[in-house]
Amino acid sequence: MLASLLRRLIQAIMVILAMTIIVFVGVSVIGNPVDILINPDASQAEYARVVAHLGLDRPLWQQYLMFLQGIFHGDFGTSFVYNKPALSLIVERLPATLELAMTALLIAIVVGLPLGLYAGLHPERLSSRLIMSGSILGFSLPTFWVGLMFILLFSVQLGWLPSGGRGETASLFGTNWSFLTADGLHHLILPALNLALFKTSLVLRLTRAGVQEVLPQDYIKFARAKGLSENRVIYTHVLKNLMIPVVTITGLEFGSLIAFSVVTESIFAWPGMGKLIIDSINTLDRPVIVAYLMMMVMLFVALNFIIDICYTLLDPRVRLDTKGK
């Protein structure tokens, strides 16, 4: 168990290192940082000064080491736009994004899992077919457009929910959260629903596929042959087998929710990391871009790592110790 944990940890570090190279090459080799930093009318001498200051006259590998060093110290440079350290800008906005993504994930599971279970258990019913068609729609609907339509319907036409912002927040663990106040919750609903739409379809289809795979298995028939109640068969025998793929995939999808919140945050003016990165790409604020990308890389690697462990815990067949608890 320990050995494999260690192996995975090393793998995770390798992935991060690989990504630092990619990001470095992308930012420093493909793009030219000086062009953005400096006024086009600047003199030759000025140009050389900035180049020297940034270390851009040194060999690439030295620049890379400097880059790595910066990352190790959490120093990604200062935002050109906000004139603040890039990392702290990102970290400040992390809670808003996390809150949005978690709520969306919760919605996706709470809605997708039961519907998928139902559709899988009664595939021939009309309602199941409707659910499945709905999920195709959920896959196909462009998230950003649905967001706009939400605003149009619920904010403009009906006036039920606010169209943007986080609303009132309350403090917990030293950061501000929207879900703690009624007003904040009000603001959270539309963006969270919007972000959840795609993942709900995914969880739904995944669950249904899982049910259909598990149901014909001999062990389900045997469970029935034992005289177990239908509830026990479904909620213990079927569901337990389902949890493995569902947990794995939903876990992975959490990362993609955070990535996709870029879109939702832009529409609903949700002050999270996603909105920041779009603004930064538009204004070519490289330190923030690099900080964001590296942050996401770490997040994904960490997520993968955690999911791997959960997977091991959930599926006794891949569990590495031979004894039970």
Add this chain to the structure above:
Amino acid sequence: MSQAANKPQETALLPASLPSTSRMVRTGKLAQKFVMSPGAAIGLGVLVLIIFLAVFSPLISPQNPYDLSQLDILDGRLAPGSSSFDGVPYYLGTDAQGRDILSGILYGLRTSLIVGVLSAFAAATIGTSIGLIAAYVGGRVETLLMRLVDLQLSFPTILMALMMLAFLGKGLTNVVIALIIAEWATYARTVRSSALVEREKEYIEAAHCLRLPGYRILFRHLLPNCLAPVIVISTMQVARAIGLEATLSFLGLGASVTEPSLGMLISNGYQYLLSGLYWISFFPGIALLITIVAINLVGDRLRDILNPRSI
């Protein structure tokens, strides 16, 4: 990372390994099966219509919406059904610049389809080649390539696309490049696993024994047997690419204001939404939705048909 954690979101929806379709003998039967599902038949019909509209959009559309000389700002923000000063009807209304939304949609569809098909085709070509090479060459090369695929697939498409756009800068061309870079890995993984299965089969061994040159084995024997999954993924991929292009353009990272794009049109309407001018965003979105749904319906059916368990 381990295999469990690396499933890209699509593989969950695709059967674990798609079989290879044998020769054309089955094609007729497949077509028949395809039409048997009403959803897929409708999807196909709509798709053909959309392609037609997109291809002939300059001939069909009432206006060239990106020729500024044809736009009249006085016709700006007209509601659907109203007419221009000189009596030309705007069936779906106009945007702030007086651009006919219907014409904008027709031109936008053209861009969407080109971006979708181009990026899916390029990603398929690159990914398939890499997958085949990995399976055929084996050894270190295979390990290295597959590591790269794993790395790529552990990050979601939109993040990869954002990353590429951050490096390359904004613009429609860069969006296409970003889409290709974000998607080749799916093909590589699928093709490699199908090719691995094929590689073990007797006829490949026989081909080896006959000392057929490597490229012949690759292209004559391995490739045709990996085509079924590639076709299925490609269909879905076109839909995803279209959606992603629109999203990126909406975010202001793709098409510029003067380029015809559905995402851009929707984005233009965003600021007028709160004042109730719904049509600028609404209709292009519907067009986008119909396109994506049609492609997905076709793809869904293709997947069912090419999946052995349903044959």
Add this chain to the structure above:
Amino acid sequence: MANLLTVSNLVTEFGGTKTAPGLRAVNDVSFTLEKGRVLGLVGESGSGKSVTGFSIMGLVDRPGKVTGGRIIFDNRDLIGLEHEEMRRLRGKRIAMVFQDPMMTLNPVLRIGTQITEAIQAHDPMTKSAARIRARDALGLVGIPSPEERLDAYPHEFSGGMRQRVAIAIAMLHHPDLIIADEPTTALDVTIQSQIIAEFQKMAEISGTAVIWITHDLAIVSRLADDIAVMYAGRLVETGPVEQVLGTPRHPYTQGLIQSVPSQNQRGHRLHQIPGMTPSLTRLPTGCSFRTRCSFATEQCHTIPERTDTGTRTYRCFHPVTEGL
């Protein structure tokens, strides 16, 4: 003595609709079983043995369905019985052991859980009491250190051990009837004998009747009181084991017996039934065995009725008369 189980004219179909009949995996099957007796159900692969068993359990897979006949168990017709009543019979009074021990136990639940839930499904009791019973049940089928093994997962058990767990579960409530679907096919010979002995003991002690499904005539001759031979969904011959195996009436039964190695002299070629088992979708008209039967005549183009001699039955126009 009153019969424990009377199956009459049972038909089970796959994929039939209201207008078109489906595949008849079980076709007009009738037999009876008395308390404490062992019935050997034999036949080639795909002849419908398992489906017969599942029909009795009320567990035929969709799209399969029992579409005709009666299954009278302890004076009640199991067909059309309410869900809840059927559930109360399953595992309690009628139990089944499945063909493939590797697939019968749920891979993600502990062995202990899978046994205790079967206990609690019929006898409400505390978890700890159920656990003690589960432990004893494991011990009874010869699993060493049962207490610890309760916490194991199925993948930690060998195929033989898993089959014993399945048998332990089937025996938990001392059922009146156990349907054992080739419970020993996947196991090696020594374990086979142990398990067969287990069943014999149980049949004696608690008067449990057994339907033993198998390909293996040798096992049947050792274990069973009666035998039923199945071919393409129909029972072609039934009767007491010694009589049927000694003087088979149906040509198919004769063929089966002759193809068992020990029946042949050394150096002689093994007898084989000519031809292939026909697929259910393409059965010949009339007697299904017609195309492979050396006795077949024009008459065999119609379906032979059941001939009932009192102790045995067969379906054939030209029964084998050897040994009469």
